Amino acid sequence: MSVDRIETDVVVIGGGATGIGTLRDLSLRGIAAVLVEQGGIAHGTSSRFHGLLHSGGRYAVSDTLSAKECIEENTILRRIGAQCVEETEGFFVLLPEDDPDYVEPWLKGCAEAGIQTEELSVEEARRLEPEISPQALRVFRVPDSCVDGFRLVLHNAMSARRHGGRVLLYHKVTGISQANGNIQSVDVIDTLTQTKKTLYCRAVVNAAGSWSGQIAALAGLDVPVSPDKGSLIVFNHRFTSRVVNRLHPGSDGDIFVPHGSITILGTTSVATDRPDDTKPTREEILRLLAIGEPLFPKLQTYRILRAFAGTRPLYTPGNAQGRNASRNFQVFDHASDGLHGFFSIFGGKLTTYRLMAEKVCNAVASYLNVNTACTTKDQPMVEEASAEHLKAARHAFPVGDLSLMADRVGDDLEKVLDLAKKRTSSSSAGNPLICECEMVSLAEIESIAQDPDSHTLTDIRLRTRLGMGTCQGTFCALRAVNAMFEHDIPLSRDPLYELRAFLQERFRGLAPTLWGIQAQEMQLSRAIYAGVLNLRKETYAVKN
Amino acid sequence: MSIHLDPDKCLACTTCVVHCPVAEATPAFLGPRMIGPAFERFRLLGIVEDDSLKYCANCKNCEIACPQNVPVATINMLARMAQCQEIPPSFRDWIVAHGEVLARGLKYFPAWLKNMGTHLSLMRTLLDWIGIHKDCPMPNFAKTAFRDHLPRLSQKGFAKSVAFFPGCYINYYDPGTGFDLVWLLNQAGYRVFVPKDFVCCGIPLISGGFEKDARDNTRTNLRVLAELNAQKIPVISACPSCRLMLTREIGEFFPELMPKEKISIDDAQSFLLKCIATGELDIKTAHNSSVNISAIYHAPCHLRAQGAGLPALELLSYFPDIAICEANAGCCGISGSYGFKKEKYAIAQSVGARLFQRITTSGRPLVASECGTCRLQIAQATKKPATHPLTLVRAALQGRPLTLG
Ligand SMILES: Cc1cc2nc3c(=O)[nH]c(=O)nc-3n(C[C@H](O)[C@H](O)[C@H](O)COP(=O)(O)OP(=O)(O)OC[C@H]3O[C@@H](n4cnc5c(N)ncnc54)[C@H](O)[C@@H]3O)c2cc1C
Ligand code: SF4
Ligand code: SF4
Numbered sequence: 001m002s003v004d005r006i007e008t009d010v011v012v013i014g015g016g017a018t019g020i021g022t023l024r025d026l027s028l029r030g031i032a033a034v035l036v037e038q039g040g041i042a043h044g045t046s047s048r049f050h051g052l053l054h055s056g057g058r059y060a061v062s063d064t065l066s067a068k069e070c071i072e073e074n075t076i077l078r079r080i081g082a083q084c085v086e087e088t089e090g091f092f093v094l095l096p097e098d099d100p101d102y103v104e105p106w107l108k109g110c111a112e113a114g115i116q117t118e119e120l121s122v123e124e125a126r127r128l129e130p131e132i133s134p135q136a137l138r139v140f141r142v143p144d145s146c147v148d149g150f151r152l153v154l155h156n157a158m159s160a161r162r163h164g165g166r167v168l169l170y171h172k173v174t175g176i177s178q179a180n181g182n183i184q185s186v187d188v189i190d191t192l193t194q195t196k197k198t199l200y201c202r203a204v205v206n207a208a209g210s211w212s213g214q215i216a217a218l219a220g221l222d223v224p225v226s227p228d229k230g231s232l233i234v235f236n237h238r239f240t241s242r243v244v245n246r247l248h249p250g251s252d253g254d255i256f257v258p259h260g261s262i263t264i265l266g267t268t269s270v271a272t273d274r275p276d277d278t279k280p281t282r283e284e285i286l287r288l289l290a291i292g293e294p295l296f297p298k299l300q301t302y303r304i305l306r307a308f309a310g311t312r313p314l315y316t317p318g319n320a321q322g323r324n325a326s327r328n329f330q331v332f333d334h335a336s337d338g339l340h341g342f343f344s345i346f347g348g349k350l351t352t353y354r355l356m357a358e359k360v361c362n363a364v365a366s367y368l369n370v371n372t373a374c375t376t377k378d379q380p381m382v383e384e385a386s387a388e389h390l391k392a393a394r395h396a397f398p399v400g401d402l403s404l405m406a407d408r409v410g411d412d413l414e415k416v417l418d419l420a421k422k423r424t425s426s427s428s429a430g431n432p433l434i435c436e437c438e439m440v441s442l443a444e445i446e447s448i449a450q451d452p453d454s455h456t457l458t459d460i461r462l463r464t465r466l467g468m469g470t471c472q473g474t475f476c477a478l479r480a481v482n483a484m485f486e487h488d489i490p491l492s493r494d495p496l497y498e499l500r501a502f503l504q505e506r507f508r509g510l511a512p513t514l515w516g517i518q519a520q521e522m523q524l525s526r527a528i529y530a531g532v533l534n535l536r537k538e539t540y541a542v543k544n
Numbered sequence: 545m546s547i548h549l550d551p552d553k554c555l556a557c558t559t560c561v562v563h564c565p566v567a568e569a570t571p572a573f574l575g576p577r578m579i580g581p582a583f584e585r586f587r588l589l590g591i592v593e594d595d596s597l598k599y600c601a602n603c604k605n606c607e608i609a610c611p612q613n614v615p616v617a618t619i620n621m622l623a624r625m626a627q628c629q630e631i632p633p634s635f636r637d638w639i640v641a642h643g644e645v646l647a648r649g650l651k652y653f654p655a656w657l658k659n660m661g662t663h664l665s666l667m668r669t670l671l672d673w674i675g676i677h678k679d680c681p682m683p684n685f686a687k688t689a690f691r692d693h694l695p696r697l698s699q700k701g702f703a704k705s706v707a708f709f710p711g712c713y714i715n716y717y718d719p720g721t722g723f724d725l726v727w728l729l730n731q732a733g734y735r736v737f738v739p740k741d742f743v744c745c746g747i748p749l750i751s752g753g754f755e756k757d758a759r760d761n762t763r764t765n766l767r768v769l770a771e772l773n774a775q776k777i778p779v780i781s782a783c784p785s786c787r788l789m790l791t792r793e794i795g796e797f798f799p800e801l802m803p804k805e806k807i808s809i810d811d812a813q814s815f816l817l818k819c820i821a822t823g824e825l826d827i828k829t830a831h832n833s834s835v836n837i838s839a840i841y842h843a844p845c846h847l848r849a850q851g852a853g854l855p856a857l858e859l860l861s862y863f864p865d866i867a868i869c870e871a872n873a874g875c876c877g878i879s880g881s882y883g884f885k886k887e888k889y890a891i892a893q894s895v896g897a898r899l900f901q902r903i904t905t906s907g908r909p910l911v912a913s914e915c916g917t918c919r920l921q922i923a924q925a926t927k928k929p930a931t932h933p934l935t936l937v938r939a940a941l942q943g944r945p946l947t948l949g
Contacts, residue, residue, distance in 0.1 A: 236552050238588040261585040303552035398574065401592040429571050436578050437556060439586070470582065471556035517612075521555050 004197040008034045008166070010364060011186045011201045013173050013215055015039070016046035017149060017350050019207035020156040020167070021357035021376070027165035028379070029365060029372040034199055035157075035165065036188050038172035040459050042153040044209050046350060047462065048278060048310025050232055050266045051257050052243055053077060053085055053145040054351040057092055057117070058250055059327065060109030061102070066327050066349075067113035073352050074143060076377045077152075080354075083382060083407040084152040088258060090144025090243035091125060092117075094137045095294050098248040103138065106247065110142070117142055131239045133297050144243040146257055149350055150462055151408065155381040158411040169453050171197070176204065176219040176342075183341035192455060192492075203341040203364050209313040210275030212346045221337050223330075223344050224318075227273070227311035231280035232266035233288055233513065236303040236470055239263055239296065246295060253291030260404070261438065261469060262305065265292045272311060280307040282512045303517045305472060306509035315347035329356045333363055341367060382410040389417075396420035397441055398433045405444060408464065412447055419443040434483055435476035437469025442483055449489045456492065457481070457502040472518075473506040474525040478533075500535055547799075548588055549619050553612045554581035560616055563609035565875040565895040566599050573599035576606035580616035583623070593627045599891070600624070601879035602751045604788075604849035618796045621750050625797075628753030636675035640881035641752030644744040647685070647716045655685045677889035681878075681924035683717035683916065690719035691738050697726065702735035707772050709765075709790070709809060711783035712744050713916030721932040725782055725812055728938055732816070732825040739768045745786040748880055750797065762794045762801055769807050782812040782934060784847035784914050785880065792850070811847075812934060813855035813914070820862065830863050833943030837936055838867045840908040842899065842922060844915035845875050856914055856933040863940040868912070873902040878921035893925070900925040910946075912936055 010026055012019050015037025026033040037043060056070030078085050094103060110117045118141045125139035126132055132139075157167050168188070174196075175187035186199045208215045210227040238258045246254035257264045268284045285307050293299045315330045329348030334340075345360040358374045365372070385406040394400055397420055409416050420443035423430035431443045448454055448463045457480060460466055466480055467473035481495045491498055503525070510522060529535045560576040561567055567575040574583075574596045583594060597620060606616040639646065650658055660667055665678075672678035690710050706729060714722045726736045741764055749758035769790070772779050781787040790809050795802050810818075819825035843854050860868045876896045877883050883892030903911055903926045911922050911930035919930035931946070939946050 237550065237585050241588070241590075258589075261589060302550075400594050400596075401586075404586075404591065433574075433578070436582050437585075439582075469585070470551075470554060475556055475558070517552060517555070524555055524557060 004195060006034060006197060006199045008032045008199060008201050009368060010034075010203045010205060011036065011199045012205045012207055013186070014044070014206070014208035014211070015041055015153065015157075015167065015169065016044045016207065016209050017042070017153050017156070017353035018209065018345055018348075018356050019205070020153045020160065021353045022205050022207055022345070022360055023165045023167065024156045024160040024163070024381075025357045025361040025374055025376050026364065027160045027163035028375050029361065029370060031365065031368065031370055033165055034168060034201075035160075036168045036171040036173055036186070036199070038170070038191065040169055040455075040462065041157060041453070042150045042462070044211070044275070045310040045312065046153050046209075047150040048308055049149050049350055050230075050255065050264060051146050051149060051259050052255060052351075053147040054349060055090060055142040055144040056113050056115050057090070057106075057110055057142040057144065058245065058255075060113055060115060061105050061249065063327060064109060064113055067109060067115065069352050069355055070349070071113055071115045071143070073355050074145060076354060077147065077351070078145065080377065080380045081147070081152055081155065082380065082384060083410060084148045084155060086146040086259070088144070088146050088242050090142045090245060091120075091129065091132070092140045092142060092245045092247040093125075093132060093295060094139070094247040095133065096135055096137060097294065098246060100137070102248055107140075115142055129240050129242055129244065131296050131298060132244065133295055135294070138247070140247065144245070146243065146259055147350065148259070151410075152350070152353075154463065155410045159379070159381040162411075167453075170455070173215060173218065176215075178219065178339055178342075181338055181340055183339065203343065203367060205360055205364060206342070206344040207346070207360070209346060210311040212313060212344055214275070216334075216344055219334070219339060219342055221334055221339065221342070223332060223346070224316050225346050226271060226314050226316040227275045227277065228314045229270045229272045229277050229309055229311050230267035231284040231288065231307060231309040232264050233285055233307050234305040235263040235265070236305050237261065237263065239298075239302055244295060253288040254295070256292070256296065260465075263302075265289075265299075269312075275311050275313075277311055278309045280309040280512050284309075285512050304513045305470070305518065306506075307513050308509050313346040329359075331356075331359050331363060333367075385413055393417045393420060396424040396431055396443070398431065399439050399441075404439065405441070409444065409447070412451070416444050416447045419447050434479045435464070435466040435469065437471050437476070438465035438467075440464045440466050440476070442487070445480060445484070446487065446489050449484060449491070457498050458505055461502070467502065467506060471521060472510060472525075473503055474521060474528065477502050477506075478528070496535065499529075503529060547622055547797075548584060549615055549622065549796075551581035551584040551614075551619070554614045555612055556582070557611065559609050559611060560606035560614075563605045565603065565605060565877065566601050566891060569891045569894040570599065572596060576600070576616045576620070579623075580606065580619040581614050584619050587623060587626075593623060593630075597623055597627065599888070601882040601888075601892075602747075603845045603875050603879045605845055605875060608845070608848050608851075615796055618793065622797065624753040625750070625755035628755065633753050634675065636885070637752045638754075639674070640676070640884055641748045641754050642757070643716070643748060644712045647689070647712070650685075651689075655687045658685045672886065675886045676884050677886045680884045680889055681920040682884070683713070683920055685716055686719045688719070690715045690722040693719060694722070694726070694736070694738060697723075699726070699730060699735045702730065702733055704733055705735040705737060705777060706815070707777050707779045708736050708738050709742055709745070709779060709781040709786055710738055711781065711786040712748075713783060718916055718932070721782060721934055724932070724934045724938040728816060728825070728934065728941070731941065732819040739772065741768045745789040747785050747789040747793070750789070750793070751880055751882070759798055759801070762798050765790060766794070766801060766803065766807065769809070770803055770805070773805065773808060778810060778815065779808070780810045780812045780815045782914060782932065783916065784811075784844045784850065787811055788846045788850055811850075811852065811855055813859045814852070816937070817855055817859055827862055827941060829943070830865065830941045833865055833940060835865045835939050835943060835945055837865060837910065837939065837946065838908050839910040839912045839936060840871050840903055840906045841868050841933070842871045842873075842876065842903070842911060842913040842918060844913055844918050845879075847914060856912070859937060860912070860933055863937065865940045866936055869906065869908065871899055871902050871906070873899040875899070876918045876921045878917045880917055883917075883921060892921070896921060896925060903928065
């Protein structure tokens, strides 16, 4: 069997924030690079995280360096990634059960790191966020924000592509070859077609997050990374418009982050030996709820949509564990291990992904003798949609405010607008809402489905938010498959199979939180799919 | 103001969408679930209000249908009030929402002069120009308002009394129904009075987005109601919309104004049924009359929204002289002043079409319904006279033939 051959300067392994950030950085420096990712965009931790664009307040006492990096990167990201960041600001709230003596060192740490703080009266804070506990003793405002990790990765990829970077999704690295102590090539397999490819290159960046130990092992090397699982709960509505942290040394379940229409509470921290250990347990969920309740007394009454988990790529030299492990990042030039041109970058946070990329790219550039400087902090990743432009297209969409959609689709905006106009030119109802809970129209789905990197309904979901709202796919899954079939929008697999796979994936996140209204929702879903449509396991088995 | 109702209870089941008459009539309306609980999640995010919100008629059929008790229409009205703080409503919307203020202002003009607006085609063209459709039905001002005339009635020798909340429709356009009620209550041994401070219940203000005015009215009405309730004087209403507003909606819109004690207002028909049950109202004489009324009954949406049955239908069925059947064909489309508005007129007509058809083919010469604007809409569309059920009850009990038109 012939093996496809690709040549480039640098191969980046891992399509998370770090890897794609690296690809963008290299591309902006004019260095030819190809990124390989075993799954879709942000398949790993970068879409399974909390979504807090740290102000650094969290690390103000324990880790001044991290805190400083956070506030600097936070400021940069608001500028270059406006579409991915919601500038919500954050509160740090001291409750009666917290140590009041923590406040002084915390304020001092913030000041040292350059994080602006402002104390609000509890009354004012509760006027702004009425759901916060009336027991609160002190409240401080910090520049925390929210970041959509998936979108951040996507927009980085769009920017990288514009500058010549290539992204190969669903390509898994299976081997790394070296010759005379130099990197020679990377073997990958296309997991959709099972074709094998070899990428010849001068350098490799291992940005495989929690998997970077496995990647290093393919080159016969060792890096001290340990996956650490964190679980999160997604609530159906935005009961806080600000990030809300407990003002105490960081621990489980003490941060609430609003995200578009939802709120996320997290997280836990449990050492695990599998980077893909993404199954939250019911015990974790109950514990998170119990811990979160003092901050939001009505917490147990809010509807839970689902739960999910991701693994942190913790840097653990000498076996440090959990919250005691450093949150700093590490760049390894494996030349010291005898392999030239092989670099590993991991640890850190999503907030600092750009800085991590800059650091590793500096090392790669100097290895390749390229002197162009890093410019990633100056250039916005995607162009901002002009308000007039959106206004002119308003009639082609069922919902008037197009800003959410425009932020989501980034570079694809023109394509979506054109499709919408085409659809509505023949019939005013030509571009209906397919997903009502997250307000996704047919044109958006159509545009994303046509992207060569979209293979499944889940790929479309991640880019549009289809199926991520209140009904968790109960209505939109059927509508989407139906509309796509009707309008000849290509789906790579059998529509019924696709439908089942999609629902099955949604159900996975519901399972650990299946009570209350969400349990009713699932009964409805079951009634529709298993009852009315008879879409059962026996008829359409899904391999997971 | 930003009250947000928790959207969590909604299952997205779309039952409300199937039952929303406006969503059925026009694709321009995103529908109750989308503009209500689903959009509320985005209102919390601060997204620009959707234009389609203006199509909600506040008819409440969504809430009647919802298996999860989601206050869909209330969510919509709260959103409209919030929207109106940003974009002030039009002159036309002010006019149709402030019927009471307008009527008070025009108090000293004779009715014939005021009614020119509803008859002269020139005036209708003018109204059309400000946004009131030239073909929509419009009520006529009565010569004397109910509340002005009531004190002139002699009601002596009654040991018990009831307070009547007449609402704007009976007061300004349809005092006759008010007098029928007074007559019936007198028969049951009650003196009827209207506390002088009662003002418009506020439902038209809510539908128009006039939050502050609705709040002011609510505050005033609550004060009067609290006094009456404390004195154990029963309060009754003969208008389903007023009663819906005063017994339920104000608590949703203005929770901060609500007293601890439950405010109670009886439906006039329910109150009469109770009087019959206790023997206070003797209806035996009705069995000897021969008035022979044949009518079809339309249950107003705001009555069904109260979830308290159809007391008028029950009351009417006590009288052998009244042959009554229920239309059971949904909304008439008018929804207060919704169907007056130029851009909604066609929707309102299309919403009511099924009901009009049912009434026309029923063969019944007469229509009964508690709601004033429903009657206007139905009478215009079906060319059949429409009357309040209390008028029929009085006719049957008094043995007095109906004079209609
Ligand atoms: C629960 C939780 C909450 C968090 N909350 C926050 C937060 O609020 N704010 C914040 O700043 N940070 C947060 N973090 C940290 C942050 O999410 C991570 O540090 C960051 O996402 C790591 O990105 P990455 O690109 O390094 O790794 P990943 O996103 O995991 O990317 C690695 C990629 O490599 C791919 N890969 C692996 N093996 C192969 C292979 N053989 N071939 C090809 N590709 C391969 C994987 O599929 C994966 O997509 C959180 C982490 C967790 C776990
Ligand atoms: S109140 Fe009436 S018009 Fe408005 S959403 Fe509900 S059913 Fe539809
Ligand atoms: S509001 Fe009620 S009827 Fe409408 S979709 Fe939600 S749960 Fe169903």
